[in-house]
Amino acid sequence: GQNIDQPTEMTATEGAIVQINCTYQTSGFNGLFWYQQHAGEAPTFLSYNVLDGLEEKGRFSSFLSRSKGYSYLLLKELQMKDSASYLCAVRDHGNSGYSTLTFGKGTMLLVSP
Amino acid sequence: NAGVTQTPKFQVLKTGQSMTLQCAQDMNHEYMSWYRQDPGMGLRLIHYSVGAGITDQGEVPNGYNVSRSTTEDFPLRLLSAAPSQTSVYFCASSLDFPKGVAGNTIYFGEGSWLTVV
Numbered sequence: 001g002q003n004i005d006q007p008t009e010m011t012a013t014e015g016a017i018v019q020i021n022c023t024y025q026t027s028g029f030n031g032l033f034w035y036q037q038h039a040g041e042a043p044t045f046l047s048y049n050v051l052d053g054l055e056e057k058g059r060f061s062s063f064l065s066r067s068k069g070y071s072y073l074l075l076k077e078l079q080m081k082d083s084a085s086y087l088c089a090v091r092d093h094g095n096s097g098y099s100t101l102t103f104g105k106g107t108m109l110l111v112s113p
Numbered sequence: 114n115a116g117v118t119q120t121p122k123f124q125v126l127k128t129g130q131s132m133t134l135q136c137a138q139d140m141n142h143e144y145m146s147w148y149r150q151d152p153g154m155g156l157r158l159i160h161y162s163v164g165a166g167i168t169d170q171g172e173v174p175n176g177y178n179v180s181r182s183t184t185e186d187f188p189l190r191l192l193s194a195a196p197s198q199t200s201v202y203f204c205a206s207s208l209d210f211p212k213g214v215a216g217n218t219i220y221f222g223e224g225s226w227l228t229v230v
Contacts, residue, residue, distance in 0.1 A: 033219075042203060042221035043156070087156065098163050100171065101146075101219065105155035 004104035011110045020073045022088030034073045035087040083111045116140045119222035126194040134189040136204030144207045145187040149200040194229045
């Protein structure tokens with residue numbers, strides 16, 4: 001099985017920077033995703049890491065360290081619309097030989113003025 | 114959303130009733146999956162399919178059946194609904210998921226809110 005941990009809630013101020021951490025344990029790691037989910041809506045794709053290092057995409061960046069089983073999502077210049085749940089998801093090769101995507105419980109980020 | 118359609122959006126069932134959540138995609142995606150999302154539990158995989166005629170169980174398959182007779186459709190069946198199946202259900206699809214193609218994203222449907230009373 002897999003174990004994915006991320007903080008339940010975080011708060012930050014508009015214009016600030018926030019880092020959301022995710023740690024995972026899996027036997028057949030094959031990539032890590034970050035998704036954003038606003039209340040009552042479907043998750044939307046933010047980033048994907050399969051190799052160690054930093055992936056930058058505008059205000060959002062994601063980092064991966066496979067040896068440490070660790071990733072973070074960095075959000076810069078926070079805006080009120082960034083208030084949402086952020087989901088860390090790990091893809092691995094299951095016993096059936098097919099890949100599956102397992103999600104953490106999500107981190108609820110509240111951005112205040 | 115990018116071509117993943119779920120119906121119905123809202124449904125209330127009585128305990129013991131059966132129903133089918135429909136999911137269709139028009140992107141010729143091979144990989145389709147069903148998740149349920151409950152407060153404090155995150156998204157949990159119910160069943161998935163890697164192509165027509167091939168399905169497999171996820172983390173929480175009990176009480177649910179699936180089939181994949183066409184590439185486009187992946188219905189989720191509740192044969193005898195229970196209050197524990199009250200949840201939000203998401204269907205998701207991707208082009209080439211099992212092969213680990215870098216950057217291969219997953220598209221989610223808009224969700225189906227199911228209440229079992």
